[in-house]
Structure formats: C-alpha cells, structure tokens
Amino acid sequence: MSISPNDPVTPLPDGLILAIDIGGTKMAIGLVDDDGNVLAADRTPSPANQLGDAMWDALNRLADRVLATAGNPELAGVGVGCAGPMIWPEGIVSPTNIVGWRDFPLRRLLEQRFPGVPVRLHNDAICMAIAENWKGAAQGHQNALGMVVSTGVGGGLISDGRLINGGFGNAGHIGHIVIDPDGPACRCGGRGCLEAIARGPATSAWAVEEGWSPLEPGDPANAETLAKDARAGDLVAIEAYRRAGSAVGVGLASVAALLDLDIAVVGGGLSQAGELLMGPVRLAFAEHAGMTFVKRMKIERAQLDQEAGVVGAAALFADGGRYWNA
Amino acid sequence: MSISPNDPVTPLPDGLILAIDIGGTKMAIGLVDDDGNVLAADRTPSPANQLGDAMWDALNRLADRVLATAGNPELAGVGVGCAGPMIWPEGIVSPTNIVGWRDFPLRRLLEQRFPGVPVRLHNDAICMAIAENWKGAAQGHQNALGMVVSTGVGGGLISDGRLINGGFGNAGHIGHIVIDPDGPACRCGGRGCLEAIARGPATSAWAVEEGWSPLEPGDPANAETLAKDARAGDLVAIEAYRRAGSAVGVGLASVAALLDLDIAVVGGGLSQAGELLMGPVRLAFAEHAGMTFVKRMKIERAQLDQEAGVVGAAALFADGGRYWNA
Numbered sequence: 202m203s204i205s206p207n208d209p210v211t212p213l214p215d216g217l218i219l220a221i222d223i224g225g226t227k228m229a230i231g232l233v234d235d236d237g238n239v240l241a242a243d244r245t246p247s248p249a250n251q252l253g254d255a256m257w258d259a260l261n262r263l264a265d266r267v268l269a270t271a272g273n274p275e276l277a278g279v280g281v282g283c284a285g286p287m288i289w290p291e292g293i294v295s296p297t298n299i300v301g302w303r304d305f306p307l308r309r310l311l312e313q314r315f316p317g318v319p320v321r322l323h324n325d326a327i328c329m330a331i332a333e334n335w336k337g338a339a340q341g342h343q344n345a346l347g348m349v350v351s352t353g354v355g356g357g358l359i360s361d362g363r364l365i366n367g368g369f370g371n372a373g374h375i376g377h378i379v380i381d382p383d384g385p386a387c388r389c390g391g392r393g394c395l396e397a398i399a400r401g402p403a404t405s406a407w408a409v410e411e412g413w414s415p416l417e418p419g420d421p422a423n424a425e426t427l428a429k430d431a432r433a434g435d436l437v438a439i440e441a442y443r444r445a446g447s448a449v450g451v452g453l454a455s456v457a458a459l460l461d462l463d464i465a466v467v468g469g470g471l472s473q474a475g476e477l478l479m480g481p482v483r484l485a486f487a488e489h490a491g492m493t494f495v496k497r498m499k500i501e502r503a504q505l506d507q508e509a510g511v512v513g514a515a516a517l518f519a520d521g522g523r524y525w526n527a
Numbered sequence: 528m529s530i531s532p533n534d535p536v537t538p539l540p541d542g543l544i545l546a547i548d549i550g551g552t553k554m555a556i557g558l559v560d561d562d563g564n565v566l567a568a569d570r571t572p573s574p575a576n577q578l579g580d581a582m583w584d585a586l587n588r589l590a591d592r593v594l595a596t597a598g599n600p601e602l603a604g605v606g607v608g609c610a611g612p613m614i615w616p617e618g619i620v621s622p623t624n625i626v627g628w629r630d631f632p633l634r635r636l637l638e639q640r641f642p643g644v645p646v647r648l649h650n651d652a653i654c655m656a657i658a659e660n661w662k663g664a665a666q667g668h669q670n671a672l673g674m675v676v677s678t679g680v681g682g683g684l685i686s687d688g689r690l691i692n693g694g695f696g697n698a699g700h701i702g703h704i705v706i707d708p709d710g711p712a713c714r715c716g717g718r719g720c721l722e723a724i725a726r727g728p729a730t731s732a733w734a735v736e737e738g739w740s741p742l743e744p745g746d747p748a749n750a751e752t753l754a755k756d757a758r759a760g761d762l763v764a765i766e767a768y769r770r771a772g773s774a775v776g777v778g779l780a781s782v783a784a785l786l787d788l789d790i791a792v793v794g795g796g797l798s799q800a801g802e803l804l805m806g807p808v809r810l811a812f813a814e815h816a817g818m819t820f821v822k823r824m825k826i827e828r829a830q831l832d833q834e835a836g837v838v839g840a841a842a843l844f845a846d847g848g849r850y851w852n853a
Contacts, residue, residue, distance in 0.1 A: 286818075286819075286820075343694065344693050344694040358785070358786075360686065360691050360692075360693065360698065361689070361691060361692050361693070361852060363687075365686050365687060365691075365786065366686075366687050366787070367670050367686065367687070367786050367787020367788065367820075368669065368670045368787045368788065368789050368820070368823075369787055369820050370787070371787040371818075371820045372686065372785065372786050372787045373785070374784045374785060374787070374818070374821075375784075375785060376784075377781075377784035377785075377817065377818060377821065378704075378780075378781035378782075378784055378785055379706075379777050379778075379780055379781045379815050380705075380708065381707075381708065382706065382707065382773070382777045382811070382815065387817055389817030389818045389821075390816075390817030390818065391780065391814070391815045391816060391817030391818075391821075392814060392815055393815070394784075394815075394817070447708070451705050451708045452705075454703075454704075454705055454717065455703075455704035455705045455781065456704075456785065458700045458701075458702075458703035458704055458720075459684070459698065459699070459700060459701060459703075459704055459782065459785065460684075460691065460693050460698050461692070461693020461694045461695055461696070461697035461698045461700070462693065462694065463694050485708070488717070488718060489705050489708065489717045489718055489719070489720075490716075490717060491703065491713055491715030491716030491717030491720070492612070492697075492700070492703065492715050492716065492717075493612075494612075494693075494694070494695050494697045495700075495703065495715075495717075497694075526687060
C-alpha cells in the first residue's frame with residue numbers, strides 16, 4: 202500500500218555521471234559509472250580567494266580535461282557537491298570560503314554548459330553522507346548519519362531509506378546542534394554548537410590556550426600537528442582530541458535518540474587521528490545513550506574520505522530517487 | 528522523476544476509522560472520518576496498575592460502547608496510538624506505565640478482534656505529531672516537529688512531507704537529546720537529556736529543592752500547582768518554568784539545525800502554562816539559533832491537545848501513506 206524506500210522510481214542512468222566536488226581548498230571532478238566506480242578523475246586547487254570568473258573558469262578547464270581524457274563520452278547526468286550555504290534545489294551557491302561566488306547560479310550555468318543533461322547539486326556534506334551510504338561504511342543501512350569533522354562540522358542524514366532534505370535542503374547540519382548551552386560562541390551566530398567546540402581550528406585553538414605549542418618548531422599549530430603531538434604523548438594535545446571527540450559523541454547520542462539510526466559514519470580531517478578522536482567519541486556516546494534503540498547505533502569511520510565528494514555527487518543519480526527528491 | 532511526498536499512494540479510506548489512544552492514565556476511543564472529524568468518542572480510566580486482562584478488557588468494553596453508540600458502522604481501519612516502548616511496526620507493546628502489558632501483541636489481537644480490517648499502531652507521541660500535522664497547528668507543513676512536555680517529553684517528526692520512523696519506529700524521541708552533558712541522570716540510563724530536565728516531575732522536584740512548596744496547603748507539589756503558583760508570582764515557580772522552557776528551546780534549536788524544519792508544535796501538560804513555558808522556550812531558541820534556516824522555524828502551541836491522540840491514531844490512515852510507511 203505504501204511506498205517502499207527502495208522502490209526503483211527512476212532507472213539507474215545508463216551512461217556516465219560527471220561528478221563534481223567543489224570546496225574552498227580544491228575541486229575534484231570524476232566520471233563515475235552506475236556502480237560507483239570512478240573511471241577518470243582529476244583535481245585542481247580552488248582559486249577561492251579570487252573574485253570574478255576564476256572559480257568557474259577553473260571548473261570548466263578541469264571538466265574539459267577529465268572529459269577529454271575519457272574520449273568525451275556521452276553523459277547521463279552532472280552531479281555536484283558544493284560547499285554551502287546554498288539555495289536548494291535551485292543550486293544557487295554562496296560558499297563561505299569561496300569569495301567570488303555569492304548567489305552564484307551554479308546549477309543553471311552547468312545546465313547551460315551541458316545542454317540536455319540533467320544537473321543535480323547538493324551540499325558537500327550531504328554528498329559525503331550519501332557516498333558512504335551508497336558505497337562506503339554505511340552501505341545497506343536505511344537509517345544513517347554521515348558526518349565530517351574538519352574545518353567545519355557537517356553531515357547528511359538517511360532516514361527510512363531516503364536522504365532527508367528538510368525545507369531548504371539544509372537537513373544534516375549536525376555541526377549546529379547545541380552541545381553546551383553555555384559553551385563558546387559559534388560562527389553561525391549561536392552558542393555551544395558542536396562545530397564551535399569540535400572543529401579543527403577550535404580544537405587546536407583550545408590546545409594553544411591550554412599551553413600547547415607544536416613539539417616540532419615550524420609545524421603549524423593546527424589539528425594535524427595536534428594529532429601528531431598527541432601520538433607523541435603530549436597531554437594537552439591528547440586532551441584536546443578528547444574534548445572534541447566527547448562533544449561529537451554527545452551529539453551522536455542526541456541524533457541517535459531523535460532519528461533511531463542504525464549507524465553513524467565519521468569522516469573528515471580530525472577523524473584521521475583515529476582512536477585519538479574515535480575513542481572519546483565512543484566513550485561519550487556510551488555515557489549518554491540510554492535506551493536500547495539508541496545504544497544499538499554503530500559508530501564507524503568513513504571509508505571513502507578522499508573520493509567521497511566525487512562518489513557522492515554521482516550518487517545524486519543513484520538508486521532511483523533515494524538521494525534526490527527535489 | 529522522483530517521488531513527491533504528497534503523491535496519493537493509497538486512496539483515503541471511504542469508511543470510518545476506529546481510533547484508539549492508550550495511555551497509562553486513560554484510554555480514549557473515537558470514530559473518525561476521513562476529514563479528521565471525531566464523530567463519536569468516549570474515554571475511560573486505564574486500569575494500568577492491574578496485571579492480567581484488565582487493560583485489554585477495558586479497551587474492548589470501551590470500543591464496543593463507542594461502536595454501539597454509532598450503530599456499529601463498517602470500519603475502514605483501526606488506528607492506535609499507544610505509550611511506548613514498543614516493537615514497531617509489529618505493535619508489540621510494553622508501555623512503562625501499564626504493568627500488565629509486557630511484550631503484549633496489541634496489533635495482532637486487534638486484527639483478530641476486527642477480522643479483515645487493517646490495523647495500524649504507532650507511538651502515542653508520534654500520533655500527537657501527525658495529528659497536529661494533519662489537522663492542527665502544523666497543518667500544511669512538510670517539515671515539522673510535534674512534541675509533548677508532560678510526565679515525559681516525546682515527539683514525532685515530519686520530514687520532506689512524511690513521518691520519519693527510524694529503524695525501529697522510535698524516531699522523534701526529542702526527550703532524549705542531550706541538553707547538558709553534565710546534567711542530571713535520566714531514567715533512560717543517559718545523562719542530561721531534555722526529559723531529565725524539563726519533564727513535569729523533574730520541574731516540580733527542582734522547585735521543591737529550591738525551597739518551593741505549594742502556596743495553597745493541600746495542593747499537590749506538581750507541575751500544575753507550580754504553574755498556578757508561578758502565575759501568583761512565586762519566583763521559584765517562575766524560575767522552574769524558565770529552566771524547563773530554556774531546555775526545550777535549546778533542544779528545538781538543535782532539532783531545527785539538524786532537520787531544517789518549518790515549525791515545531793509544543794503540547795502536553797506543561798505547555799498549558801502558556802507563556803510561563805513558551806516565553807523561555809522562544810528566548811533560548813533565539814539565543815541558540817544562528818543560521819537563517821534555523822531561525823526561520825516557527826514555534827507554536829499545539830491546537831488539538833485533548834483530541835490529538837484519537838485524531839493522530841486515525842491519521843495513520845490519512846493522506847496516502849504520508850504517515851504510514853511500514
């Protein structure tokens with residue numbers, strides 16, 4: 202009588218998807234087949250600090266190069282994951298870290314660039330989440346969170362077998378659930394958000410305040426150096442990762458209670474510190490997950506990491522509407 | 528290409544729904560038409576402290592009475608909202624406050640009692656939420672939270688136009704998102720949950736600890752008396768409602784960020800204190816809602832309150848699968 206989330210509403214596209222992953226640091230483009238294999242891919246630094254057409258031109262040069270490498274195949278679709286915020290599903294983007302794009306009509310411009318080819322665009326954190334659900338650590342699960350802990354903290358949600366969009370395509374913003382109502386101010390304008398506590402720059406800044414400086418002079422005082430120093434036994438560095446991981450674990454307990462999830466997948470730069478982050482994540486989760494259905498949620502590290510953006514952009518066309526309902 | 532959440536997948540049933548609302552204090556049964564009108568309804572105290580068949584017998588007597596009053600009409604369905612926890616969609620219930628029902632196969636027994644009539648059963652807080660979305664304060668919204676602040680704190684979620692169930696039908700448990708990681712122990716086994724802070728008994732207990740006792744000797748020291756005394760100017764009582772409302776507001780900011788909601792509807796006993804609760808809810812929400820898409824969420828009081836359980840139980844058959852996807 203009712204729709205099963207897995208009914209194939211749209212057939213899988215026969216051809217290849219041009220999958221575009223756009224961030225403030227780099228952009229990556231790949232050709233992805235309907236099994237999620239990345240057949241050709243390339244990347245380039247993002248000229249994110251330049252005004253004017255620099256970003257758009259760089260994107261087109263990279264796309265031309267990837268397409269030429271593959272012999273300019275026919276495309277079944279163009280999928281895009283882009284840093285937010287954006288107006289969705291229109292795909293009008295204003296990425297915080299890309300100064301030249303303000304209300305930039307990326308989806309429409311790509312539709313003009315590839316006439317007759319459907320273009321789908323979503324938030325990059327959502328693309329990471331659907332990539333992990335399609336081909337990564339959350340594969341096969343009908344209720345899953347994918348999240349990144351990096352310069353920012355973001356995520357995407359699969360519920361009852363489908364991507365949740367929310368009213369304006371912003372569902373999944375786990376970085377802005379409140380962990381500590383009296384906590385630090387967040388760049389979003391709120392206070393005590395998960396992102397304000399656990400993002401990389403906040404984590405390394407907290408360590409610096411507590412007296413940490415990189416053990417190796419010349420290393421930048423960032424989350425990556427912090428992980429290296431924690432592995433070398435620096436107690437403040439270890440504590441900084443514990444603090445970030447605990448906040449993530451508390452957030453996961455809240456999301457598991459709210460959405461009755463099977464699995465949460467954690468990716469992003471800080472997750473590459475491994476158990477330094479993930480141990481405290483699991484400890485805090487265990488302390489705050491009370492009910493059986495909350496406790497049952499598995500917590501895993503992301504599998505696709507580097508490729509997640511491109512695979513997720515292609516996933517917007519996968520599995521018959523499972524990840525696209527606009 | 529993709530499913531619209533509003534596609535009529537199942538037709539509206541032509542006949543009447545027997546709608547059953549079962550709680551630890553009372554049970555209510557009504558006949559509801561496909562416009563959500565309650566045509567006949569009655570209620571009875573729940574013999575929730577009795578073992579054996581007392582609850583089931585009371586339910587059947589009440590159902591017989593309601594059906595007889597209406598001339599024993601043909602039924603298009605039987606909808607049930609029941610206190611949790613439960614195994615869903617099987618409808619095997621073990622309500623905390625109903626001692627005689629442990630792994631009680633309520634859905635199957637009702638299918639036997641009404642042969643050939645489809646039976647649908649969900650958590651009572653979910654029924655409240657879909658009632659408000661179908662016919663109450665959240666009507667017309669595709670992304671909505673309905674919640675109750677009462678002896679417990681619970682809720683249900685509509686996202687992209689559909690009820691979210693989660694893996695085992697437990698989605699919507701807003702009472703167990705973490706408000707204060709170092710907060711009071713929760714009866715769920717966790718710590719700092721919204722319910723542990725804001726539920727009625729916790730709110731009145733906090734006031735008692737702070738020195739409050741009912742202004743009118745003989746009044747019970749509960750949330751209702753607390754509201755009365757707050758209206759009479761008792762500062763501890765006012766502060767107790769502020770504390771509960773703030774916790775709700777922080778929780779709403781988190782849920783709005785996570786799910787990009789249009790509206791949150793607050794019902795339940797404590798919400799009947801009006802601005803004593805809702806003022807602090809809105810203040811805390813405003814302090815913690817940073818991003819535009821979070822701020823946009825409206826917060827309203829529930830409209831259906833007393834009738835919500837019966838209307839929500841009927842709503843399980845409404846709007847072509849919008850609220851039933853099992």
